[in-house]
Amino acid sequence: MADSSHCFYCREDLGGKRFVRNEGKPVCVRCHTKFCANNCAECHRPIPVESKELSHKGRFWHEECFRCAKCYKPLAKEPFSTKDDRIMCGKCCSKEDAPRCHGCYKPILAGTESVEYKGNSWHDECFTCYHCKRPIGSQSFLSKGTDVYCSPCYDKKFAKHCVSCKKPITSGGVNYQDQPWHNHCFVCSSCSKPLAGTSFTNHQDQVFCVDCYKSSVAKKCSGCQNPITGFGKGVNVVNYEGSAWHEYCFNCKRCSLSLSNKRFVTKGNDILCTTCGDK
Template sequence: MSLVFRSVARAIAELESSIRTCHRCRQPFCNDELYVVLEGTCWHQNCFRCAQCLLLLSLNENFFEVDGRFYCEHDFQVLYAPICTKCNSFVVGKVMKSANFSFHPECFLCENCEGPLEDGVWCVNGRMVCYTCKEQSPKIPHYVCLKCRQLIQPEDLLRTGNDYYHAYHFHCTGCKCVLDFL
């Protein structure tokens, strides 16, 4: 029985000592010192910093936790947030995914009518469209530039294999000259 009592006493002592010391620097807190308590750990206010850039974090500003480490908004975005395919900005919060592309919910729209893609996503000539636009699309082929994702007028069409480009988007990788002679 005394062995169990000693184990419990040791566990309580360890818990009390961990609560009274800073998670980062392991130094004790002063009696009247304000400190941050988060996720069951305690931090000196000056020790509560971004795990990447060491910027001082504040409970009044956005910060993010990943695997027990805290990050400022900028570093969290750079390290973990996907980039929206439509607007090219970081997606923090709800992410919509389609065919390995990420979107903000407000950017996840039909590329034809700009309506929400609530009933599924269809690809018509390289563009994400809603069911209604898919059904209404004429059977005449429309080509979408692989680089800018815009419709290509017949006079600007350049095809290589199964890929379509505006002629002015197809360049030599060496000298950067437009390859519009194909």
């Protein structure tokens, strides 16, 4: 049986000396460090009796080795977390778990202003217009492919521009003769009445509402003296020697027979059927 006054390993006399009992057996400090001490999980060296030892889930550290695996902050007296067997301070652990910014690829920490769009996340200051590079913030934006644009830049780059005012058409609009117009810019050339959704006609590359066309532009029927508009009943027109008639007004002056698609004769200013013309 081993002598309790001697080291179990080296048999050194322990009288008056510091020693450690390991599993009930006396061990000198030197042999304890060599044969019995726990190895530090960080530096892999033994943790001697005279050093403060820290432990967590079956692993051991020197006090000075117990630090964050990312920023190396000492954690002996600080809160800490573990991730994949690594010891980390709370801040670094939050960074590890935080989503990555799609712009700068740095972590977006909890409580940070951020934007989520189409499954990706950005820091608020990183969510910028592809064209002008300014943060979009709370203003509206549009996307083209994978790029996002503030509304002014999108309009400048992609929107159709009104033939009249040259400004971008952001919604709605009228397309006439393959040219785009704002609804409020597509107006009668005479009275400026908006023409979107109404009947109108074109004369010498100008558009007119029905009323203005009748009163200002349309020829007058030589029969009824009303304007020939091309709308409604008076769609078909008869032209003869500089004068014009509604088709239904082109009749024999004497017997009122319709002369549309029939032979006729003239006497003075009168249009006559052949029968009346022979009388």
